[in-house]
Amino acid sequence: LRTGKRLPRRVTEIAIQFKSVPHLLFAQEVSEGMEPNFLEMRLQPDEGINLKFAVKQPGQTIRLRDVKMDFYYKTAFGGAPGEAYETLLLDAMRGDSTLFNRKDEVELAWSLMTPILEYWQNSPSPNFPNYAAGAWGPRAADNLLARDGRTWYEP
Numbered sequence: 001l002r003t004g005k006r007l008p009r010r011v012t013e014i015a016i017q018f019k020s021v022p023h024l025l026f027a028q029e030v031s032e033g034m035e036p037n038f039l040e041m042r043l044q045p046d047e048g049i050n051l052k053f054a055v056k057q058p059g060q061t062i063r064l065r066d067v068k069m070d071f072y073y074k075t076a077f078g079g080a081p082g083e084a085y086e087t088l089l090l091d092a093m094r095g096d097s098t099l100f101n102r103k104d105e106v107e108l109a110w111s112l113m114t115p116i117l118e119y120w121q122n123s124p125s126p127n128f129p130n131y132a133a134g135a136w137g138p139r140a141a142d143n144l145l146a147r148d149g150r151t152w153y154e155p
Contacts, residue, residue: 002141002152006133011155012043035066047081048072 018037037053050070057063074080082090091099101109129138136154145151 002137004131004137007136008134009155011045013155014041014043015039015153015155017153034064042072045080046072046074048074 016039018039020034020036034054035052037051039049039051041049048071050068052066052068054064055067057065081087088099091097129140131138136152142152
């Protein structure tokens with residue numbers, strides 16, 4: 001999970017890189033360099049979903065190629081859904097409280113968060129790994145993933 005403010009792009013998405021299969025389905029030379037399957041759910045902007053995976057190209061020989069299946073609201077419906085606050089305000093005017101928290105939900109959330117906030121207020125500040133505006137996050141986040149030979153996905 002990665003989140004931040006003042007990143008290079010304003011984007012909200014869920015990106016899942018699937019693990020490679022534990023056994024090779026194709027010969028080593030065919031499987032070499034194959035990218036892992038990847039699912040991207042874009043919440044904003046350009047709302048949609050795309051799935052990238054390898055397929056066998058038609059023909060007698062086994063050759064794999066990455067393809068992408070995608071769905072975008074703008075393409076499918078001729079326009080993007082309303083902006084977040086636009087939808088929320090319209091729902092409020094219509095009396096639709098589906099996207100709003102009930103009073104008991106808010107009170108429960110505060111009862112869970114208040115002890116944490118009080119602890120933070122009364123404790124010394126940790127050495128927090130800050131980062132420059134316009135960067136993809138602190139170097140410490142890169143180092144965390146690098147320990148396992150991984151890197152962050154950058155949209």
